[in-house]
Amino acid sequence: MASAKEIADKAERDDIQSRWLLSTPALLIVFLAALGPLLIVVVYSFLTPGNYGDVKWQFSTNAWVSVLLERDVFDDTLSLAGAHLSIFWRSVSLSAMTTILTLIFGFPTAYFIATRPEHRRDIWLFLITIPFWTNLLIRTFAMQEVLRNDGIVNWVLQALGITDHPVQLMYTNFAVLAGMVYVFLPLMVLPLYASMEKIDFRLVEAGYDLYATRLQVLRRIIIPLVTPGIVAGSILVFIPSLGAYVTPRVLGGGTNLMIGNLIELQFGQGRNWPLGAALSIALMTIVMVALLFYVRNTTRSDGSHG
């Protein structure tokens, strides 16, 4: 006869065992599909480029040096790689702008949906996700139709007599920004909605009852309560914006590259896989640092409320 304690211990052991068993597939995917390739990328970034792409197994830090610096062809001196820096800067600033704009457009949208009667919210959420059904490339080309010289925007501007010749919208930072805001807006709306839906709207009534105007209710009650959604949405928009490839390629043309395009260039026409790998790692580092900084800042400002 086993004592009660032995039975309880065994049950606990079995529980831990089955927990490990259940999490094995997830762990396998994380190790094989995420960490494995990442490790290969790190290794590649320290190798020498092959003649026709690929790599030679020869240790070199050249790729890392040329992420930020460029070697003069004649006197071998190093100077800052202006082209790379401007691409980095464009990527970060466009991504930040995208995040801010999606927040500005997404916040009222999410608030609107969250304040609809429950049975209608699903329809609105469904409408928000419709763009996801179409291929990103096709949506981006549709954006091109809107922005090109004889596209809708220019047609309207000319019809209204605001301008008499087409305004160059395509192949500008503006076009890239407009495209990214359009593509990433749902990624902002959904987490915002998720945290707004949880708000007890009696708190809003309580705010009005305690003499807070609409703006004060927004600032002092709604925004602090939605902060987790704002953080999640910003992360979901900022990270893929930073690595965006299709949108800047189609709408920005060859002149408005972002990091994603630069990396693609190294693996394609550039035939410099180690540099591409180093740039990828650099991009990841930027994302991680930005993320840490952002999360720490927002949680701290949240803490100051109480």
Place this chain on the structure above:
Amino acid sequence: MTAIRPAVEAKGVSRIFQGAGQDAVKALDNVSVSIRENEFFTLLGPSGCGKTTLLRLIAGFDYPTDGEILLHGQDIAPLPPFKRPVNTVFQSYALFPHMTVAENIGFGLKMLGKPKAEIAARVDAMLKLVHMQEQRNRRTSQISGGQQQRVALARALAPQPKVLLLDEPLSALDYKLRKEMQIELKRLQHETGITFIFVTHDQEEALTMSDRIAVMSSGNILQVGTPWDVYDRPAERFVADFIGETNFLTGTIESAGNGHARIVLSSGARICATAAKDFQLGSMATLMVRPEHARLVKGTGDLAGTIETIVYFGTDTHIHVRLDGGEAFIVRQQNSRCANCGFERGDKVGIQIGDDAAQLLKD
């Protein structure tokens, strides 16, 4: 009585909720009521009777379909809720989860743009008033339900409103805490001198706390009066039934006049009842007798019957009697001594009804 200026006055207020399709719900149907200054006024009724709707109209969270609401004689219809000098204690408390106890209490004053020193002093006074000084820096999620209730109360009282609206504020508390808070609320109302409008479906709560009670049912106010009025002189059957336990007996009016009427029951027993208005002779009428206003006797009384059940309640005993006419009748006896009530199941008993205890009701 001295001339008292009403603090809040509703004049012919209706609120119709347009439902899906054709079915419109009349939450309030032409309600008029006048609430006095410094009064503890209770809106009492079952759920769905419109009491919370009336409160929300006064607070400004909702607008009447018809009629007007006056605050100290002034029509408040054009004022949004944040401009009305009334504050609400919500049923769910609705405390701000991202603020501390003290920040919650100071919120209203901060929104009014009061100087920091004044806010701090007032928050301190409020914390003291509700005995919560030690919890001032806690988050609202870290305090108990009773404490949350106190914070909600302090938060609503801090801006010194003219009228305090309380929407079933005690319903989430357990019995003992509720009893405590009832006394606490009564004390606060006394100390602050603010007009309290209290919404509840708990008749006992209404009776113990209120100066006056308005009994509501399906969008109408049936009776407004002191606790004694609505308990002992209910205007109609619904009021008598909703508040406390009551015996109803139906009979024919034999004679009437001088504020009294004599009714013959089906068993032939005759009962003299007070009648607020004239009833037609020979017509059927219902009368009520409160169980504690009747007394069991061994011999003959006003009514006769057989004991069916005896239920012991500690403080008193309920004796269920089947009258000879077939009606059920409950007699409540206080257990003044430790002995049992002196009656057994199956005993033939008489029931003595006190003077003016029976009352005719309009249906």
